[in-house]
Amino acid sequence: MRVGYELYKNQGIHVITSLFTVEQGVVKVLLIKRKNEPFFGDWVLTGGALYNNESLEEGAYRELKEKTGIENIPIKQFKAFGRVDRSPVMRMVAIAYIGIIDSKRVNIIRKSRNTSGADWVPIDKIPHLGYDHNEILSEAIEELKKDIVNSNILKSLFPDGITIPELQKTYEAILNKKFDRRNFRKKILSLNLLEDTNQYGKFEGNKPAKIYKFKNDIEKITVL
Amino acid sequence: MRVGYELYKNQGIHVITSLFTVEQGVVKVLLIKRKNEPFFGDWVLTGGALYNNESLEEGAYRELKEKTGIENIPIKQFKAFGRVDRSPVMRMVAIAYIGIIDSKRVNIIRKSRNTSGADWVPIDKIPHLGYDHNEILSEAIEELKKDIVNSNILKSLFPDGITIPELQKTYEAILNKKFDRRNFRKKILSLNLLEDTNQYGKFEGNKPAKIYKFKNDIEKITVL
DNA sequence: ACAAAAGTGTTGACTTTACACCCATGG
């Protein structure tokens, strides 16, 4: 850096996505293992440097696609992180997003130019992460809790439809809290998020549950 | 820009604050008139380029202080703006904040190195602004509406205390909505945001109102 | 005593919570 310019020069932008899934009542996040410096060998959230020819959201999508192959899921920006020393290389500000997806839809790309591993990790078993990603992830989890009760963000978790008991388990896993079955059903249905498909789930030793789908139109929601 | 590097190079970060005040039932925002390119002669929100030696919030504070002299008010980050062409000079991403303050506490610095004017402008009379500041401001106004019902952000508007009727007028101005006097009082007091000072306002041709103060500790709020 | 705004309580509508029994299914 040169004097005079040094206050402004050599800055960059990260776009970072905390991509969540829920499997059997366990909330997990996609982590990537770095195979380059800085933070060689550390796990991190998906993301990277923003290009000049893309918007923030486009950058977040590109990074997601490079690491997971997925496209077209809704993501939500929730905060910028700007500690002076958050990157050892140069001054980087991170714009953080969250998303949630059915992990079965994703073929994680385990090896790539910058990664030597990728995995879904339960959020109560998160290792030390590179950069400030532990901090970003912990705020992302809070944001996720807010968003599932204020948006139809869960739609991308259940592209093929969902039964109300399954949905309840998902809410309970994310919010870490139990709900009364009858009241949950009434509440969810009263929100008009779901539409009846007139199909039924498979037998699993009990009465099959009705399958609903998330509607596309997002009405104003204030929930649970 | 050079090939190879060009995707990443010459990026920078803006920190932009929409600083609000409320005067006689009118919500106003502090605007600055630029006296340099780009956007010479245009009005903009307060803000500027982030330095490498300061966090995002420190940058926002520094810019506010340069333009208004104020310090120590709470500000809240609410969104990053990253349209590719939002700055004509180089790739800039803006981190946007809101704050609110009693305008009587501020001596606006009307002339400075980069500004040829500064004024409180009613939010329904906003001119065309430089950069993407019209977009930022319009989202800031929405954020302000959210925040006054979910935080004690109004504390910085009333450092010396507030009567409930005054507070109601402020809510009504910001939310553009009328409330029932009795219900408003009950609701606000039930939130435990305010503490009684046992002082009374001055006579203004009527019964003086009791003065309350915002408490310092922010309890969990979900309001109005 | 008047004008002007402050302060106060109750009722009905609605929303939220708590809770128990019957139902459909495959084995």
Add this chain to the structure above:
DNA sequence: CCATGGGTGTAAAGTCAACACTTTTGT
């Protein structure tokens, strides 16, 4: 006919919305 989880209704508690009269003050 059994085990398992799915589906349903109701009453009590709590919250929100609507509404009118009395109080205090300086002149």
